Amino acid sequence: MRTTTRGRRWRSVQGELRTVRFRVLATVLSFLAAGLMVTGITTLALDLRNLNSRVSEELLLQSERLRNVAEQGVPGGGRFTTLDALFSVFLQGDAPGRYESVMATVNGGSTFLPAGEQPSNLATPELLETAWAQHSENQTVFHDVTLDGRTVRLAITSASLGDGGSSGLLVAANEIGQQREQMIGSFGTFAVASLATLLLAGAVGFAVTGRLFVPVRRLRQATESITFEDLSARVQVPSGDDDVSQLATDFNRMLDRLETGIADQRQFVDDASHELRTPLTIIGGHLQLLQAGDPRDVSETQVLLLEELDRMQALVDELLLLARSGRPDFVRLDWIDADAFLGAAIDRIAVLADRRWRIDSMPGGRFRADRNRLIQAVEQLAMNAVQSTRRQDVISLGAAWTGTSLGGLEIWVADTGCGISAADQERIFDRFARAGVSRGKEGSGLGLPIVKAIAEAHSGSLRVTSQVDQGSTFVLSLPGGTT
Incomplete structure (x- = not known):
């Protein structure tokens, strides 16, 4: 038992000797020892050289004094x-x-x-x-x-x-x-004092670096304890504004991002599996009830299955789009004429449904964005507006500059439909979330998250203002860089 305990202690000591704390302390003490040694040796060499010169000069003074006595002659006069x-x-x-x-x-x-x-x-x-x-x-x-x-x-x-x-x-x-x-003895005293200084500096440095590297040890312990299943561990941030404190803060922020990302990934997988399970169940149930000898039943089942497959294909395409939204090549920026863009966009979305389509505002000028992704975002917003409106409702498209001529651009899609409740406005941008009120066919719940991803890929944002039974306005804000 004693042997095992000693072995653990020795391994612990060996581990400590390999830490950054000891390497930093050893480096500092090595430079300090080298500096003291060079200083002592240099001082001793200079003192010995000065001693030789001084002794020779003092001895020459006796010869000079003898010469002066000889020149002065016998006291009282004479040579x-x-x-x-x-x-x-x-x-x-x-x-x-x-x-x-x-x-x-x-x-x-x-x-x-x-x-x-x-x-x-x-x-x-x-x-x-x-x-x-x-x-x-x-x-x-x-x-x-x-x-x-x-x-x-x-x-x-x-x-x-x-x-x-x-x-x-x-x-x-x-x-x-x-x-x-005596000088060499003084050098020995200096060496003893230097050794005492090194020991004192080592003790103080050991204590100080121990406190400084506490966050580093906690980082190491945290990385050892963190697993994919549990990312809740955090490092205590020491007081102060030094690099170690900043490292601990950045590490905790990284864990926050990882925890949020993994939680979103798990939720995304759960929601996706749930969304895909429904059409698969429908397809399986109809295939089981299919009467192969009844041409009418086969035809109706075929149409229904194709619709479900199309819905699954659209869902998969939207999932892939969201998965690619974090890639750096998701958007390819180019200069776009704002009025021409709005004109092309209204032509594309006006065929989505029989609504009263119109353009509210033509801002003029040009802005920098990815034309295809922006058209895709406007189409998603228009489809969302179609689902919330009836035939007599108005759906409008417009854009306006914000600030100076070098400011950003805001593009909006507004409708006079059923609106969105305040509670739903907080969650409609989440994946697979759906508003509680709808006047049309229910979507996949990925349209608005796709628009949000496109806005964020342009370093912009997406917001909504809405009231129940009065309509909604979705505003896509793009940053500056316009002409």
Whole structure:
């Protein structure tokens, strides 16, 4: 049992390590660590280079001071006659710095040291031998040596009074190794502080990214739980207006659209199967009752079956039309003369039934639309008007511009028929929905949904205004782009 639990925990940890949260956090920390490392190494290299330059400049100051003492001469006036006197006066001057030591020596003579202790013991035979071996006449030579396990930089300056007498050396030393060690130690402190900063940044980043990626985890959990049968799951949208919140909002909207689409699809399939079941039942029942030996019965049954087949074919054609309405090539736009369109449309619909047909308004101008689809929409509206009217009723067709000359176009089909109740007006644009009042042959319930689909394919809309026993007006609105 323990092994199983540990295994699950380990798999859970492995899964977390593969998440976007850890990849983002690891990337940020990697760049931060690289930046800190580059900063530390660069700073250390610059400090070491500056240390070398500064130490050399400070050592040269001793040589300059010796030259100034020699030029000033003996206190009270006069020139130095011996190097011993020069070195004695020189060593009585300013004390060396914290890491500096000074020594003077005369070839074959004495060695001079300042009073007090110095960081480095220069009065050793080995160092004197090195100094005389490395010196160069009339210039200062720098040389690094090891004294008591420490690196010391020497500035060896030759000295003479220019009278052909004895020569000497001024040896100034600086504990450069100790200063380097201090800088390297500071770099170690910086490295420890950087590591602590990375750990703190990692902890804070882990907590912050955990909160930021909560919607992402919820998205993942939602996608795992969502099935075709159940699309009700939603993701909680966090407060704020960042990309993650917008992602959660868009995901919920996508689920809303999918749920609505699938619900419409199911309803559509149920309604279609119901609508097709009736003619199929009629056909089957008449075939079962058909008397093959009775020519009259065969003839009547044949006519009835053909009518039912025609109705089924029309229903299938309308279903296919609605199915294609969502495709981008459903409409093909072209410039249409408005008056010519209305004239052609009234000629086509006037033969649908014996009604009082007329045109209310000719707007003039041209608009951009799919001529065939628009004629189809007007015919559907006219057929709907025929079903709601009687012989003496008026059915009118018209159009008008909205707004400026670059505004939209509204095309309407109005009738003086039975009208539509307020309750039915809310559902007549649904597939297979039928108004409660009709004065003609009942349709399939797909005519108005087809007109609505054509309007929406043109980025337009379809609306109705109606009162019972006073008539109805269906208005198809098309967007701008007119001339």
